[in-house]
Amino acid sequence: MHNHFPFILPQLPYSINSLEPYIDEETVYIHHFMHEKKYIDTLNSLIEPYPQFYLWTLEKLIRDTKCLPSQIQQDVRNNAGGVYNHYLYFNSLTDKLSQPNGKLLAEINNQFGSLYNLKEQLKASATSLFGSGYAVLAKNKKGKLSIRQCANQDTVLGCNLMPVLIIDMWEHSYYLKYQNQRNEYFDNWFKVINWDVVENIYNMYNFT
Ligand SMILES: [Fe+2]
Structure with a gap:
């Protein structure tokens, strides 16, 4: 990403119809x-x-x-x-199947017990969010993962945390297809996560 002014719209790493039927x-x-x-x-x-x-x-x-x-x-x-x-x-989305691996999977198992437990906890966070915002899987400087909620367009950057995976819970992310079925949106979003990208962020992000 071109990371200073003037900011430009990044190109999606997939075609806009390739997340169908999960995200239309x-x-x-x-x-x-x-x-x-x-x-x-x-x-x-x-x-x-x-x-x-x-x-x-x-x-x-x-x-x-x-x-x-x-x-x-x-x-x-x-x-x-x-x-x-x-x-x-x-x-962090993809039209190809992927699974977490390596250090990321080890830390998921360490903190949450299993990928299934992470999914359920992240889902609970996302679907209980009041109003617009994000559920965030974040890591601290030692690589420890935790789940946070961010209202509006807040981030976890100010908390000495780095986001490695986020789900947009603003209604514009899902309302056309899912209306108020936020659980279904979450479950289908989870199917198109690009875990290779998440793992790269987990391994590479520094805190400079
Ligand atoms: Fe959005």
């Missing part, structure tokens, strides 16, 4: 080309008048929001979070 083409199209793009366009318009922030990474804009001019702080917080969360969400 129309939802992917609207979610990616309209919702995600809007966050990117808005973030660029907020940063554009301030060349001193052109080289700030997305993560720095999120972590150091308080160092920005006060009149753009809240909007940057919302929109940089939106760009960050959507990139993670879309990039």
